Structures are given as C-alpha cells and as structure tokens.
Amino acid sequence: MSAAEEVKFSMKVLIHKENSKVLFAEVGGDLADILISFLTLPLGTIVRLLVKHYGDDAPVIGSLNTLYKGLSDLDVNSFWTKTRKLMLLNPKNPFENHVGKLKLNIDDTEPIKYFACDFLKCTRTKYPVTVSMYCNTDTCACGRLINKEIDLKSIDSKQVGVFTKDTASFIISDDLHMVPNLIGSGLQILNNLGINGTDMIEEKTGSLVSRTPLTDLIFHRTQIVTNTVNSGPGTVIGQSATTSNSKNMNVKIIVQKSTCKVLLAQTREDFVDSVFSMLAIPLGGALSLTGGDSFLGSIHNLYRSFTSLSVDWHVESQFNTTQLPPKYLSKHQVFPLTEPPLYCFTSWNGYGYTRHLSSDNKSYSLANEKIHSVDLPDPKGKGSYVKGPAMFTVSDDLVVTQISAISSFSILNRLNVPLSDIEEYVVDIGIEEALSILKASLSSTSALNNGLQPFLKRHFKKPKQEN
Template sequence: MSDDREEVKFSLNVMINKEKSKVLFAEADNHFADTLLSFLTFPLGRIFKILEKHYGDEAPTIGSLSSLYRSLANLDSSHFVTDGAKQILLNPISSFDDEIEGLKLDISDSPPVKYFYCTKSNHNEFRSVSIYYDELLLLSCCKKCFNFMKKKIVPKSSKAASSDGVFAIHKDSFIISDDLQIFPNEMGISGIITIVGIADMDKAELIKVDLGFSEIMNLLKASLTSPTPLSDLILNKTIQMNSSTVESQLNIEEENANSRALSLKVIIQKSTGKFLYAQAKEDFVEFLFSFLHIPLGGVEHLLGGKTCVKAIDNLYRSTADPINFKYFKSLNTKKRLMEPNLPHGCISDNHIFPLTEESLPPRYFINEVCLFSSLKFPNGQGSYLRGQRTYQVKDDLTVLPFCIVSILSSLREKKISISDAKEMELQIGLKEACRILKASLKQPKRED
C-alpha cells in the first residue's frame, strides 16, 4: 500500500506572485479536491497518529491534542475497562473509512475492513460497522441457512479512483485559495480575483507543480498549523498561526437537552490567578479522550465553523457554501461532511457534545436481539475508564494519575507555596466543553 501511494501524483497549475513569496491560488481536478475534503473526515486522534507515523520525532504539535494523545498512550492499561477500550481510543475509526478507500490518494491509514460471513454460502455477509461489536454471539447464525458465521478481515487494496469522485463530482477543475477555500472555476477570472483578493494580476506568475504522498502529508500538517498552507507547501514559506487574528466568539445558544454537566476541581494561584492544574474524576478524563474520536468536520460543526484553525474553517465553509452544492456527489454527501456521524459505539456514557452515532441496520438483528457481542466493553456499551479514579489534568491537557507527592514537588519547583493555591469547583456543560475543545486546537505561542 505504501508503494502504491508513493506513485500517485496530483498536477496543479499554481498562480504565485513574482516575488515567489505567496501562492495566489491553485487549479486542480476533483481528485485533489476530494483529498482536501477527506481531511474533514479524519478523527482528531487519527490525525495525530498519521502525522507521528510519517514525521516521527519531528511530528508537529497540534495544539493540546498532542499531549492528550500521548497521555492516553502512556496511561497504564489498568485504568481502562479492557485493553481493547484503550486501543479503540488510540486508533479511532471513521464512518467514512469505506469511501476514503476510493480516493486517488488515501493518507488516512484506516484499518482493514472487517466482515462477518456465512461459512456455507456467500449470500449473507455483514460489514462490521461498530467499534465494539467484534464477535458474533455464540448461538447466532446466518438468517437464511441457520449456519454459524465467522469473521474475516479484508486487507486494504489500492482502488482505482472513480472519475466521478468520492465527494466532489468530476468536472474540469476547482480553484483553491492559499487558505484552502474551494470554489468552481466557472466563476470566471474576475470572480476568482475578487474572492481570492488579488490586487494586480500583472505581478502574477504561473507554475506547474506535482504533489505526491509526502507533499499531501505536508499539506495536512500545514493546514493545521498555518493560515497559508499552499504557500507553506509550494514555496516553503512557513507562517506561524496567529491565534489572535482567528479568535472569535463561540456562539452556543442553548444547552443540548441530552447534554450532561461534569464536576471539576480547579486549582489556581491566588496571587496571579494562573491555572495550576485540575483534579478530575474518570468521567471528565473520559470526556477529554472523546475528543480523539471526533472528525475535523464534527469539530467544525460543534464550533459553528469558528475554530482556531483558519484553513480548516475555510475548507468547512467551502462545503457549506451554496455555490458548491451541485459539485457534490449528493446532498447526503455534503450533509455528512458538514455533520458527520461517529462510528456506532464510540460515544460513552460520559459524553457532553450533541454527537450522533451511525445506527446499525435491521439485518444486524434477529428478533430484536443484536447478532454481535463485545469483548472490548462490558455489555457492549458504557465507559472506557474504570470508575473511582482521580487524575491530574494540566493546562496543556496532559493527563496523569493523581499523585499528591508529585504535585507538591511541582509546586515547589515553581516556587509556589501551598498557601498561594486556591481550589474552585466548576461545572463543565456544553458551553464549557466547546471552549475546551476549541482551545485544544490552538497552537502554542512560539518562543523567540
């Protein structure tokens, strides 16, 4: 699979300024537009995983998600209901994984597809669509011939990309701005110049660029860390994300009726008002780990397209733009990109966000009894973490088992006396949860 990916190339016509300091816009086909849109389908935990796999020790820091993911990886398995529960969090799947395989270039590193099949015939086969329905009930069988069913794993294979595309339909080309706005080229040159904001086309220069697997990985990284990812990629002009310019007020009109509130004890420094750490129960930590299951499109939906990541905001808004409606394969395709469902079974009892899971189709049941059982969760649902545990959560979302000795040592190193520490009890509802999610994407300030 890796060798196949290395052979794939996208050819782009790129308009840059003559000083070669900025990409004005690029023209690309629907396959490249599909690859960009696929970024919205990646769960946050998978983004960290594929970037770390590709870049190794040089993997970029993605806000506080990097420290959250590493905390999860370093947390002893005894904190989880099963080893499988931890692995599900570390390796989140996407409800788009089947479609992603049809891309001209798939960088998602999604797991192989699992099926359950009848051992006597090929007429009955079930796609394993749940994260925890991993085994058939011992007595369940094929509904047609009443024979036992078995599990098989279908290795991923490189599929020839459909000319009709996965998300965007086949057309002559799409225009992509430096900050990842996508729009059809039918708008004409005057419309493109107006939207992209080009002051003087006489100072523009056309170049042709071929992008392969490594360049698309660089583009994914740049889209999360820079307001001008195409300039970063093509001209090697790295621009630090200025959070102050993209910060916007989060507008959440009302609490979701099904949302819950979690209690959190926060310790601050009285003399400065600075956050020191939070003392949290397993429900709050499980809520934090749930971030890793949410795809980028889901984050955008929760935050109303106003995150701290300008390029991804623009990509999402391009999906929402009515002018692009007819260029999606279907209305359902567009809706799913904008409001993606999570795979069946990944939302725990401690969720806060108004997220929706994929539902299991009727063929997964016999007489209203599900065909599948779970080895990863008690009764196939509930929680990831064992109960009655206390954790320390740092400002960068590093999660550690609560240890008073290490906390006192840390305060001593920072020359903070116990008398200068103050405890506060907070309630974390939907508004607070969205603010934490938004802050988790904010890039740390670069120290000069």
C-alpha cells in the first residue's frame, strides 16, 4: 500500500453523552481481523514498529525495548552469521500468509521466500524435496543450485475472511473485549458500566481512516508508559506451558545481599540464545505461554476474546499462537514452541507440471498430484543464533553484552551497589524460570529480577571457587 492510499473502515459507536466516553463500537470482520492480527506480531516486530513510528519517544514495553536495543548493538561476531542476527532483529510473522490478505497490514517485514531446484522433475522424483529460504545458497540432490522461487500456498482459497468469518459482526468495548454483535452482548457491556437507561447514550456513525499504521489502537502510548513500573515478584504460568521436556541451563547471577535483588547474570550462549528468541515469539503466543495475562493495556482482553469465539460461527479457525516460522527454533530453546511442517505439492494443470508449498498435507485432488515432505536447510547452520562457546553479561533489563569485568563493575557502580554488598549464586534455568522471565519482560524493566525472584530461595547455590 502506497503512502497516498487510504484504508477506510466504517463503524457505529455508542458513546456516553456526558463524558464523551466510547462505550463500545460495532465493527465488521475486516477491522476485527486487523485487531486480531496484532496477536500474530512477533515481540521484536512490535518493538521495531514502535521505534520506527515514534522514534526516540517510542513507548516502552517492559524490558523488550532494551532487549531489542542490546541485540542491535551486540557485535555481529557474537553470532554464527550476520543472517542469524537479522533473523532476530526482523523476525518473520508465522502467519504471514494470513496477514497478507488483510485490508491493512502494519507488519512491513519482508515475507519468507522459498526456492527449489529449477529442474521440476526433482520435486517429483527426489524426496524429501530440498527447499531453501535463500537463492543460490544450497544445492539440490541433483547437484544444481537451488534458485527457482516456489510459492507458499495461501490460506484456503474458499475462505473469504482472514481470521473471522466475512459475514461476522462484532461489538468491541473500550477495553478491547470483542464479542459477537448481539443485543445481549451490548446490554451486558452497558450493565458492567453501570448504565441502565438510554437517555445518557448516543449512537454515532463514522469511519476510521488510516494513512499510517494502526499501532495506536492497541499500543496507545499512555497505556504502555504507565505500565513500565516494576511489578512485584511472583508469576502464574499456564499449566499446559510447563510440560515441555526442556533441559536446564546454569546461570551465574549477581545478587545484592541487603535486598536480595538480582542485579545481573553471567551466562553462556545457551541462555542468551533463549532470551533473544523471545523476540521471535508472537504476542498471542507470549500471552498463551504466560497464562493470558499482561500489563500491555487491554491486549489480554482481545486475546481472551478471540480464543473464546466459536469457530463454527465467528472465526475461520483458531490458529496456534505458539508457532514460530520455519527454522526459527533454536537448539537452546526452552519454551514449548512449535514450527509448521512443509510439504511440496506437484500436479498437472493441462499444460505442464506446477508446484507449491503448504504447511498442510491435505490433498487438493489435482491431476497427477504428488505430495512430498520437505527438507529445509537450517539458515542458522549450527542450530542456534549466538556463537559459542562464549560468555555474556545480561542486565536486569535484559541488555546482553559480551562479558567484561569492567562493564560489570560499571553496572554495579551505576546502580550504586558497593562490592561488599554483592554475592554470586548459580541458578538452574528451566521452563518455569524462562516463562517467568518472559512474563516479567512484558511488563517490567526489571525482568531478570522479577522473573527469578519466585525461584531464588529454592535455587540459591554458591558457585564452586575456581583455582
């Protein structure tokens, strides 16, 4: 969409006549789809878009801004390749084939491109089919360079809506509760607001016109900045999210003895890889993993509303918000995340063979159709982002730097903590601890401390003295 183009949405709004407060709005599926699409945005993309839109005045989302800035500033030599750093700075949307159909898509991230061997016979006779995310980088089993772009089939062509049914209509309250457009739903909202009569309400019909991204609809500055205060320790994690069989990582933490506050961590590349990977998690996935709660304005209301809508009546399908794009999972990943499989379809269209990729192996009943699994070389190469073995310092607000005694002393000096008031401990970081840090990072500029506080007493362990 060019800068000169306008995207226009019509809506009816019910307002409180005395205080000019919006009570709720009636919206169609096109605007509802855009609101829901915010749940598909990777956390790193949200930070990048806010900085792009607001510059130095970008709203602060917990520790995500400093995590992203630290990633950007970290020397590229700390990563296996420049590509791996760019994958984290510009994480792909795992639902890009959905959001590409939106009336307005605020995610300007370039979609993933896929390439296969130019010799089409290879995709019919050699399997698994080798497909690459980069042109002229990998070779086919036949020895040719892979350089022919191949399409990823979009969502069902019979599906008119994106996330919601094209005929659906919704009521959205001022705090982003979204419910089907029924009179009972509207009455419930009014009752919750203590409005029992119609003399204080007024209907208005208007339109929402956008030349710029709709970021403010969800991430309004006043909603985010007021929530950057440090939340107290403690977290509740969704039960289903803690069942992953992840290995633990040993992390040395520096603790202030007088306050028991975690000041910073000294760690190997595995923990850093896991922390950086948080930027690739979709917002909806982060909410799902951490129990659906957040301090990001009212975004959790939108998440809960969408997950409770009927697939038969209101939404096209409930997507897996804990899904990452292909090859984004790190071997050091501790979060219970998934990647979609890829399949290569070839068929005869009357003139020749055609091919496409899909994450679903459902047959399209096409002439001479063949479906093969796909071998997708890992662009990370070593299965991770950060080069190792290496040691790093992670600050309380998740700024990652190459380890340096001088830098660590500078952090302590900036915090006005005397050396006599610090102590080192080793903490085992597993799925529960990682999820707690993730949840704290959404709301607190003290993510490391607030994320680890619930576990410190049972994990306190003095490190072995080195000779």
